[in-house]
Amino acid sequence: MPGAGTSLVVDASHVVHETIDGEAILIHLRTGTYYSLDGVGAEVWALLATGTDADALLLAGRERYEGDPVEVERGLSSLLAELLREGLVIEGESQRAAGSAGLPSGRVPFIVPVLHTYTDMQEFMLVDPLREVDEVAG
């Protein structure tokens, strides 16, 4: 779990992302892994894309999501830790301007966010993917 006051930003040098209809698709250019987030996870990602810190996110989460505050904090902290572990976000200088929006307004039920992970493209991280595939195939 990120420490108190830790600023988090998307690792823009290695990660590209696009959000459509509430689903965020994240591509890590170095590892060959891609991911998707929806619901709470996509909202959190939108906040991270503009930069935030862990404390502010947890505070915003308590205001946004209905449910047991301990469960909300645990779920959000777990997601942040996973995003850090996967190299999708890094600790760094927040880019978010003072006073800019946080999570969407209004309260919604908290559903534990899940980072969906896809590794089927990792062959392309090999220098010669075609050669490697052919060798595996026989």
Place this chain on the structure above:
Amino acid sequence: MPRLAEAALGSFYAAAAREYDAAAKRTGVVEVDLRFADRRVRMRFAGAGLADALLGALASRSDDGGGEVDATIALWEAQACPAGSLACPWQVADVGPGGLVRGFDFHRVLAVHETYSGTVTLVDSAERAVLHRVPHCGAVPWWERAAPLRPALYWALGGEGRHLVHAGAVGDDRGGVLLAGARGSGKTTVALAALAHGLGFVADDYLLLHAIDEPEAVSLYSTVSICAAPAAGAKIVVDVTSLRHGSLRESLPVRAVAVPRIRGGRARLRRLSPAEALRAWAPTTVFQMPFDDGAALASLGAVVRRVPCFALDVGDDWAELARAVEQVLEQAAV
């Protein structure tokens, strides 16, 4: 990714250009202009053998109508160099995914080194000039004959909202259905089924996407790659113009995106959310052509937001598959 000093790539580019000149002086130059929609690329082959090896899939794009040249690609064989060919200044550890080699601060010169075949592509992005060296024309692998010069064309034709992408496309005067999905998903099967039942062909695997305003799929290659013996890995490369005269379309406006999946049995069509379509299409494009640090993702996102998307279960009956593509075109027109 490890990065070489810019000076190393810049000086290697200059030396490689001199090497091309020496090879061309020895072999003579075959000059061919290719046209891809509104872009013209001049190919300058040192020797007819290399032109024969690489031009097959691009022959339909040949255009001697004249006009401004947007980019040039100079091509030669290492074995044609009288004094031996230059060694690359990078180590294997410098070669990143897709064979990409970059300087520190970039971004004028970069290299793409396919270490399996030994092919090297050098790009001067400011001049829109590309150098492409192959060991010898007899060693061009099947995938390079099927879809030649992808890194070179990526830089020669690409730009803001224009990307070489991993996708097929078929259609007719109503527009095109873009076939998006990873390797082995069934794009070629759908393209062949559509072709056999009278639809036009733009691409089975790679095309140039214009994503600004109305998206357009522009044909690069006239070939399909058919897996004759999966265990052997290699594919048979077939020119679609030999299958049906007049079937090749230079370009089509993209009316829909279909994501095929090999399932067997009956063909089945269902609507797909834009996000699902992007998830099926974007990673295979971004990882196969990592030359622009994923900039294509935003353009692909713009396309799937704009047109309807479908999942197409690829069955065994080609007539059913062709009907499914027709249904996509009909539903996209509503």
